[in-house]
Amino acid sequence: MAEKGIINTKQFVWMLFIIITPFAAMQIPGMLIMQAGRDAWLSVLSAWFLDVMLAIVYAYMGLRFPGENFVQYSITILGKYLGRVVGILFPLFFLLVCTLVLRSLSQVVDTVFLPLTPFNVILVTAFLVSALIGRKGIEVIARMTEILGPLYLLSIVTLSFLVLPSFHIARLKPQFDQGVAPFLVGTPLMLTSFGVCIIMAMYIPLCNRPENGFLGKLSAVSMGALVVCLVTALSVGIFGMEDAQYMTSPGLELAKMINFSNYIERVEMVWLLILVGSGILASSSMLWAFGQGLAQIVGLKSYQSLIYPGALISLVLSLISFPSGLQHTNFFHYTFPIMAAFVETGLELFLLMAALILHKRGTT
Amino acid sequence: MKMDKGCLTMRKLAFIVVCISLLLTGCWDYQEVDRLAPVMAIGIDSIPGSKIILLTVQIASPEGKGGSKRTGQQGGGGEAYTVMNSEGKSLSEAIHNLSTQSTRRISLSHCKIIVLGENFAEAGIGQILDELKRDRNFRRTDWLLTTDKTAKEILEKDIELEQVPARGLDLILQNFTTLGRVLPMNLSDFSARLNEESKVSFSPLVQLEDIDKQVTSQLEKAAGRSLESAGRPKTLTISKTAVYKNLRMVGVLNEDDTRLHRWLIDSPKGSSIKFTYTPQSPTEEVQGEVMLNIIDGKTSITPQISENGITMNIAVTVKASLSETGVTGVDVLDPKVVAQLELQAAEAVKLQLEHTINTAQKEIKVDYVDFAESLHNYYPVEWKQIKDNWDDTFPTVEYRISCDVEIRNTGIITDSTQQNESEE
Amino acid sequence: MLPFRSRKRKKPPEPELNQPLATEATPENQENPSLSSSLAENLTTLQSVFANCTDLVYRELKIGQEQVPALLLYMDGITDEKTVNQDILKSLVNIRYSNPEGSGFNNIGMIKSVFMEIGNITEISTIGEVVEGVLTGNVALLLEGDARVLKIGTKAPIGRIVSEPITDGVVRGPREGFTESLRTNTTLLRRKIKDPNLKLEKVVLGRTTKTEVNIAYLEGIANPKVVAEVKKRIALIDVDSVLESAYIEEMIEDKPFSIFPQIDHSERPDKIAAGILQGQVAIFTDGTPFVLIVPTMMLHFMQSSEDYYDRSIYASWIRVVRFLFLNFALLLPALYIAVTTFHQGLLPTALLINIAAARVGAPFPTIIEVLTMEVTFEALREAGIRLPKPVGQAVSIVGGLVIGEAAVQAGMVSPITVIVVALTGISSFCIPSYSFALAIRILRFGMIILASTFGLYGMLLGLLVMQAHLVSLRSFGVPYFAPLAPFNLKDMKDSVMRLPWWAMGERPRLTANNTNNNRQRQKFFLKPAPPDENG
Amino acid sequence: MTALIMLAALAIGLVEGIPLGKQGQWKELAVMSILLGIAFLLVMGYYLGLPSPLVLMERLLEPVGKAIFK
Incomplete structure (x- = not known):
């Protein structure tokens, strides 16, 4: 196989965590609050539960086909041609996520850090750095997540403590005000974001202990859910549901609220830096997964040369697809969840069914 | 994985070339700090009936900061701040118009005070609120103040002991967050409250008062002669609260109501209770004005819906320390007396709270005491029916106040050793 | 397409791991004629080899009753005159022995075994060996009628006597430092580690300089793979000169174009001994007091040997401070630029006004100010190091005035820039390793450029790229950024903090041999405690 | 922008492609060229006014999304 790196369970956890984290910085919490209102944090929890259920499927498939990722086992299950057609959807999905995540983060950077700098320049630099890291392979990504992941978790917990004085629990009440419908609609929206960590199927074959796949995912998603849950609950509790739902980045607004006894204030940029950093890192993982998956489908010896072209396609897509931030948000809100649900849940369950019916099993 | 060294170098070279070309074209957002005009406070006025916004900004000027430290340079002097005015159809237009007179780039990221003039507040603040929330430079921690005059007057006024008045206002409001009688209101809370069920919000009212003159005239009256006075200028004071309903200012709470309003919706902490102590047994003769400082306290509003209608149960618990007894003879070592003090304090609190709620129900007729929100929280289903004509229902809502005062300590002395005035 | 040409460069053949070391592999033996048994002939040959070497001494003498002609050959100056005169000449002249068989005194083995009062004697038989022996400070004894030579x-x-090292200063700790003499250096090491497992393998590098290099490691504790890798890489070196250990360092490091040093060096025997004891491999080079030690991780550059002699609490605190100032040294000027020229909203209001007041009337943009001051500072530092000590002091005084008071007085730079640059300078002195500090100094300029283009976002990008590079580096198979990433809790005991000695039960996993039980240094929590007073 | 993207594609093609060619990894080179070609086509399509694939997806799926989410 092209990738020779090996990751350990700890790195596996942090990598998955970093995959989820950028969503806390982007429009997702805002959208979620728009859908689920005060029940947003409950939607996060239920999405967490469903995602853990899904993780069982992925972990099981990883063990059933040892040493193979979903691109490979879709070929094993469905044969040379159909398998490749199904298998290529995963790398393409990662490329799409990379496109959306980097575009989203660049928008935040553009509005908050550098309002006068052309948006395209920010986008290009983000893509450049992310491709550079992605090309260095999984070990480098894994080690960087090991540094950034704990930093991120620490920063968001600190943030929560610092904004707690402005938190009004009454604004989170009453739960289920509009019935359970908003909560139920919010769940799939959140699930599709958590679902991006189906990238675990790419990592499991490289794990030194693949049997820990499920536990790793469980802890990563739990931490991720905690982060998103904190951001949504705190935004509703501080800004009120009506204000929070229209924010482009509630997490950022939260950080701007920090004013701890008048000395610790104006630190939102520090927080945002960590966030953008982890977003770029997540995109590197996506680009890596794209290159790796594509290389396996075509049967290449090395994937490194595909990273930069992949990043270029992704860059072009994010440049030409959305004329404005609004379109991008709409895409994220209405189109992405459908596509994500199809790839993350539909395809994998289909593969599971096929494997069970056709009695396919990996070779040990 | 093993790379050939040559191709690695080539890629690095390419990367460096790309980076440098990107860097050399950069610096779009580069802005020297001394070319900035940091706005510390903005004030918004309007003329009734017109859509023009009159903007006043208070800009800190570094040159005036106690004289410049560098020798041989244009040494200091000058005011620590300047005030600029502009007008426009909207806030952002007015801000843009400022650039026609400013040599420096207007920077709003340090603005902490937003003052709304009376005319403007009464005409409706919806558009401004939207712009304040949308502009990345304003923070949701910025203080929102209303004035009963024009914002321009307020922002042109110096504050004692502070070089930049906006900083002074900021400090006053910061002190209010932990202690004090007025509930300071930042943009975030203001906006969140306006979005809540009652659509009511409020902000502290900043006033210009000639305290010097007031004190002098009272002293003159007492002395029966005219006094010499330094004639200090008018002072900015914050002691009242402006009430907004549906983005419009609808009323002003006076000082007592402001204080008790904060008790009701926030906590009594930092406030005080003043009442006249009447001894229980007629044998004791002493009566005194007693003052309790509140150390800690909690207010909770619990609604109850029954066939009779809506009743709000307001429970106040207060932990206080005795700060003055007015006269001697109040034997604070006697537990009975202390119990009496506690009971009477509770009664006083009840009366005052009732007055405040009455003001809300009968005079201003706006639910700024959070009844709607607690109804919504406790009875979400019933609330949907009440909601539509809440404005009519609110004045008729019954309430029950229970107050529990606990005296924790008596200050650093126990009993006063002063001679009673009457024994003189 | 010039840059691509380098790809075509043929890699040197990969040596087998068990291949003998370079000295034995050199093809000298083939083109190296044997000595003849005629002394005159040998003399002619040697004279032609050493033509114009005026420092070569030919001492002819006759030995024994038969008066056999002999020749002593040595380099003046690098041989010990006293030994030559007192021990060698004396014992040769005093030979009154006559071969009973009357065949003349031609047995060089006899001199070696019977007469010579010297310990270190070897028999050699080729011209090349004679030449090398003489050049490395030995005396060659040639005898008429014998084709063998005594070295x-x-x-x-x-060379210097052992003195306190100039670099790596400590307050508490041994005061001895390595010298230029290889043997002295290995002696210093041997005196600390009295264990036959301490192996010192000799390699001679440099076709012209013939520098002796010793590879020192503790067998059983050093990772055999690392030892083999070090030997392999050193064996591949084929240069004409090695004057300092840096030659070797550049030859054997993993990523030659990386900005970070990947091999640590030290003048301190105790530091090298400590490294060897935790499984590292030291490379001694003749002629320099700086000994290389591999594999090196980034954290090693942030540690001083004194950390292990101070109490662990202080040592941990100092390490934390060092890390703080490492970040300052790298980021402070960039942060200053980013915050004051891009993100003024980030500054507290009072500070913003103060900075603006300090900058009023400043003629240059902040970025130019900072760059100028930083470059001036670099120049000042360089000037201070190279010049003779008394002049160096004058330079720093004058320079301090220039970049300090005078520049501010003249209104050239704002005082805050001076503060920032000075603080950065102090911070960079907090990094114990000079070579690592150099890397940080260069990166600082990169950060300044990035910050002046994209503000904090640029700094983030720079940090990400730097971090990606750092974690992708390896030094002899050991991840450079370990134990932080890949994270290893057990190795964290001696990283940012240092646990007390009684808690460091295991050698670091990454450097030490992992295959046997030698990882254990001592019993866990072996802490002789005072008697329990209650019990 | 189109020109810049093409330039970037060219640069990537050179930097990544030449080593691949030298190592004889023709398959990798082919896949890489196809990817660069896709990027190129996307840009050209945008230049000529064709919608991006994501926009097509959006047209297809947005009604579904709007039906589910607010």
Whole structure:
């Protein structure tokens, strides 16, 4: 196989965590609050539960086909041609996520850090750095997540403590005000974001202990859910549901609220830096997964040369697809969840069914 | 994985070339700090009936900061701040118009005070609120103040002991967050409250008062002669609260109501209770004005819906320390007396709270005491029916106040050793 | 397409791991004629080899009753005159022995075994060996009628005496430092580690300089793979000169174009001994007090040997401070630029006004100010190091005035820039390793450029790229950024903090041999405690 | 922008492609060229006014999304 790196369970956890984290910085919490209102944090929890259920499927498939990722086992299950057609959807999905995540983060950077700098320049630099890291392979990504992941978790917990004085629990009440419908609609929206960590199927074959796949995912998603849950609950509790739902980045607004006894204030940029950093890192993982998956489908010896072209396609897509931030948000809100649900849940369950019916099993 | 060294170098070279070309074209957002005009406070006025916004900004000027430290340079002097005015159809237009007179780039990221003039507040603040929330430079921690005059007057006024008045206002409001009688209101809370069920919000009212003159005239009256006075200028004071309903200012709470309003919706902490102590047994003769400082306290509003209608149960618990007894003879070592003090304090609190709620129900007729929100929280289903004509229902809502005062300590002395005035 | 040409460069053949070391592999033996048994002939040959070497001494003498002609050959100066005169000449002249068989005194083995009062004697038989022996400070004894030559070890103990090292200063700790003499250096090491497992393998590098290099490691504790890798890489070195260990360092490091040093060096025997004891491999080079030690991780550059002699609490605190100032040294000027020229909203209001007041009337943009001051500072530092000590002091005084008071007085730079640059300078002195500090100094300029283009976002990008590079580096198979990433809790005991010695039960996993039980240093929590007073 | 993207594609093609060619990894080179070609086509399509694939997806799926989410 092209990738020779090996990751350990700890790195596996942090990598998955970093995959989820950028969503806390982007429009997702805002959208979620728009859908689920005060029940947003409950939607996060239920999405967490469903995602853990899904993780069982992925972990099981990883063990059933040892040493193979979903691109490979879709070929094993469905044969040379159909398998490749199904298998290529995963790398393409990662490329799409990379496109959306980097575009989203660049928008935040553009509005908050550098309002006068052309948006395209920010986008290009983000893509450049992310491709550079992605090309260095999984070990480098894994080690960087090991540094950034704990930093991120620490920063968001600190943030929560610092904004707690402005938190009004009454604004989170009453739960289920509009019935359970908003909560139920919010769940799939959140699930599709958590679902991006189906990238675990790419990592499991490289794990030194693949049997820990499920536990790793469980802890990563739990931490991720905690982060998103904190951001949504705190935004509703501080800004009120009506204000929070229209924010482009509630997490950022939260950080701007920090004013701890008048000395610790104006630190939102520090927080945002960590966030953008982890977003770029997540995109590197996506680009890596794209290159790796594509290389396996075509049967290449090395994937490194595909990273930069992949990043270029992704860059072009994010440049030409959305004329404005609004379109991008709409895409994220209405189109992405459908596509994500199809790839993350539909395809994998289909593969599971096929494997069970056709009695396919990996070779040990 | 093993790379050939040559191709690695080539890629690095390419990367460096790309980076440098990107860097050399950069610096779009580069802005020297001394070319900035940091706005510390903005004030918004309007003329009734017109859509023009009159903007006043208070800009800190570094040159005036106690004289410049560098020798041989244009040494200091000058005011620590300047005030600029502009007008426009909207806030952002007015801000843009400022650039026609400013040599420096207007920077709003340090603005902490937003003052709304009376005319403007009464005409409706919806558009401004939207712009304040949308502009990345304003923070949701910025203080929102209303004035009963024009914002321009307020922002042109110096504050004692502070070089930049906006900083002074900021400090006053910061002190209010932990202690004090007025509930300071930042943009975030203001906006969140306006979005809540009652659509009511409020902000502290900043006033210009000639305290010097007031004190002098009272002293003159007492002395029966005219006094010499330094004639200090008018002072900015914050002691009242402006009430907004549906983005419009609808009323002003006076000082007592402001204080008790904060008790009701926030906590009594930092406030005080003043009442006249009447001894229980007629044998004791002493009566005194007693003052309790509140150390800690909690207010909770619990609604109850029954066939009779809506009743709000307001429970106040207060932990206080005795700060003055007015006269001697109040034997604070006697537990009975202390119990009496506690009971009477509770009664006083009840009366005052009732007055405040009455003001809300009968005079201003706006639910700024959070009844709607607690109804919504406790009875979400019933609330949907009440909601539509809440404005009519609110004045008729019954309430029950229970107050529990606990005296924790008596200050650093126990009993006063002063001679009673009457024994003189 | 010039840059691509380098790809075509043929890689040197990969040596087998068990291949003998370079000295034995050199093809000298083939083109190296044997000595003849005629002394005159040998003399002619040697004279032609050493033509114009005026420092070569030919001492002819006759030995024994038969008066056999003999020749002593040595380099003046690098041999010990006293030994030559007192021990060698005396014992040769005093030979009154006559071969009973009357065949003349031609047995060089007899001199070696019976007469010579010297310990280090070897028999050699080729011209090349004679030449090398003489050049490395030995005395060659040639005898008429014998094709063998005695190489008598009389290396002169020239060079400094062992003194306190200039770099790596400590308040508490041994005061001795390595010298230029290889043997002295290995002696210093041997005196600390008295264990036959301490192996010192000799390699001679440099076709012209013939520098002796010793590879020192503790067998059983050093990772055999690392040892083999070090030997392999050193064996591949084929240069004409090695004057300092840096030659070797650049040859064997993993990523030659990386900005970070990947091999640590030290002048301190205790530091090298400590490294060897935790499984590292030291490379001694003759002629320099700086000993290389591999594999090196980034954290090693942030540690001083004194950390292990101070109490662990202080040592941990100092390490934390060092890390703080490492970040300052790298980021402070960039942060200053980013915050004051891009993100003024980030500054507290009072600070913003103060900075603006300090900058009023400043003629240059902040970025130019900072760059100028930083470059001036670099120049000042360089000037201070190279010049003779008394002048160096004058330079720093004058320079301090220039970049300090005068520049501010003249209104050229704002005082805050001076503060920032000075603080950065101090911070960079907090990094114990000079070579690592150099890397940080260069990166600082990169950060300044990035910050002046994209503000904090640029700094983030720079940090990400730097971090990606750092974690992708390896030094002899050991991840450079370990134990932080890949994270290893057990190795964290001696990283940002240092646990007390009684808690460091295991050698670091990454450097030490992992295959046997030698990882254990001592019993866990072996802490002789005072008697329990209650019990 | 189109020109810049093409330039970037060219640069990537050179930097990544030449080593691949030298190592004889023709398959990798082919896949890489196809990817660069896709990027190129996307840009050209945008230049000529064709919608991006994501926009097509959006047209297809947005009604579904709008039906589910607010």
